[in-house]
Amino acid sequence: MNLKVEKWKCGFQISSMIDRAQYRKLIHLALSRAPIVALLGPRQCGKTTLAREFLPVVSPTYFDLEDPLVAQLMENPLQALSSLRGLVVIDEAQRCPALFPVLRVLADRENQPGQFLILGSASPALARQASESLAGRVEIIEMRGFDTSEVGQDHADQLWLRGGSPRSFLAANEADSDVWRRQFVSTFLERDLAALGFGQSPAVMGRFWRMLAHYHGQIWNSSEVAASLGVSHHTARSYLDALEQTYMVRRLLPWHGNLGKRLVKSPKLYFRDCGLLHTLLGIRDKMELLTHPKLGASWEGFVIEEIIRTQQPDEVNFYAVHSGSELDLLMRWGDRRVGVEIKRADAPRLTRSMKIAQQDLGLDELWVIYPGTRVYPLAEGIIARPLHSQ
Numbered sequence: 001m002n003l004k005v006e007k008w009k010c011g012f013q014i015s016s017m018i019d020r021a022q023y024r025k026l027i028h029l030a031l032s033r034a035p036i037v038a039l040l041g042p043r044q045c046g047k048t049t050l051a052r053e054f055l056p057v058v059s060p061t062y063f064d065l066e067d068p069l070v071a072q073l074m075e076n077p078l079q080a081l082s083s084l085r086g087l088v089v090i091d092e093a094q095r096c097p098a099l100f101p102v103l104r105v106l107a108d109r110e111n112q113p114g115q116f117l118i119l120g121s122a123s124p125a126l127a128r129q130a131s132e133s134l135a136g137r138v139e140i141i142e143m144r145g146f147d148t149s150e151v152g153q154d155h156a157d158q159l160w161l162r163g164g165s166p167r168s169f170l171a172a173n174e175a176d177s178d179v180w181r182r183q184f185v186s187t188f189l190e191r192d193l194a195a196l197g198f199g200q201s202p203a204v205m206g207r208f209w210r211m212l213a214h215y216h217g218q219i220w221n222s223s224e225v226a227a228s229l230g231v232s233h234h235t236a237r238s239y240l241d242a243l244e245q246t247y248m249v250r251r252l253l254p255w256h257g258n259l260g261k262r263l264v265k266s267p268k269l270y271f272r273d274c275g276l277l278h279t280l281l282g283i284r285d286k287m288e289l290l291t292h293p294k295l296g297a298s299w300e301g302f303v304i305e306e307i308i309r310t311q312q313p314d315e316v317n318f319y320a321v322h323s324g325s326e327l328d329l330l331m332r333w334g335d336r337r338v339g340v341e342i343k344r345a346d347a348p349r350l351t352r353s354m355k356i357a358q359q360d361l362g363l364d365e366l367w368v369i370y371p372g373t374r375v376y377p378l379a380e381g382i383i384a385r386p387l388h389s390q
Contacts, residue, residue, distance in 0.1 A: 041143035042247035100129035162277015217297030
């Protein structure tokens with residue numbers, strides 16, 4: 001991947017296209033196995049740009065359901081799609097609920113003359129239709145914004161500050177990136193949530209989302225948040241569900257086991273895009289980030305998303321006991337267990353909490369991720385590692 005840097009009067013801009021080869025490979029592989037592939041992810045993460053790489057520049061088999069003419073055409077999806085051959089791309093698929101039963105019929109045809117790549121931002125209708133109507137016929141790929149494997153380690157700090165949304169990351173300067181993210185938040189609240197089938201009030205959801213920014217990296221307390229908003233804890237939970245289903249936040253569940261200790265049972269919350277977290281916290285540039293009280297929590301969330309993306313574990317949790325021992329991330333692949341502790345320190349040291357977590361959880365390894373450059377052991381099975389070594 002080459003990043004071409006052009007100098008502007010107002011700063012620097014990374015101007016060339018970032019190759020998203022990993023997702024392209026996943027799509028090719030999924031299309032070799034399934035008649036329907038669903039590429040799902042947050043708004044503005046690059047789904048449409050990637051999907052268009054699989055078709056000619058102008059193609060009669062690309063359908064954008066945000067286009068009113070296309071939406072009208074797809075009022076009868078069987079008639080519109082049944083004669084098509086090859087790959088058919090349907091963007092914003094959640095806007096046409098009648099599409100999914102038709103896709104099931106088309107996928108079951110002999111010789112499968114057409115394959116379907118459907119794009120969508122998460123919504124209750126899309127998740128339900130994909131699981132019910134297309135069971136056994138669809139392979140789902142979750143897409144997100146840029147990560148360090150795509151932009152390069154030299155741009156990791158910019159990725160952390162601006163987030164992975166392509167237009168935010170590729171903005172000419174910090175001010176332009178901040179403006180884009182503020183407009184994204186406004187559009188998401190006022191238009192996107194309703195279009196995706198969520199009925200929450202934009203004003204109250206905006207207050208909730210900003211309040212949630214202060215819980216980033218902390219244990220979720222629905223009663224406390226509900227009381228602050230003046231709503232029931234069931235309502236607060238529905239707001240959190242909406243942000244989780246649209247890939248805005250990650251609800252990291254605690255690990256449970258029979259240890260004879262009082263384990264924390266409530267989830268932790270993380271923004272999945274640190275750029276949006278910074279916008280909602282009022283952080284506009286790196287200096288403000290480095291002096292903000294949420295600096296450590298912000299970097300912790302950034303690292304967690306990067307590690308989950310690169311390591312692809314079968315399960316992820318955090319571990320915490322009320323006596324104080326904790327572990328930021330527990331990853332599992334079958335019987336293999338790797339713990340992750342995240343320290344924003346120049347030279348992290350071994351702690352008693354690390355040794356307790358290693359013993360309680362039977363870890364194969366414990367990684368202590370820090371913003372340095374060297375890999376070095378802290379104890380047997382406990383290794384300090386820079387983020388880029390993953």
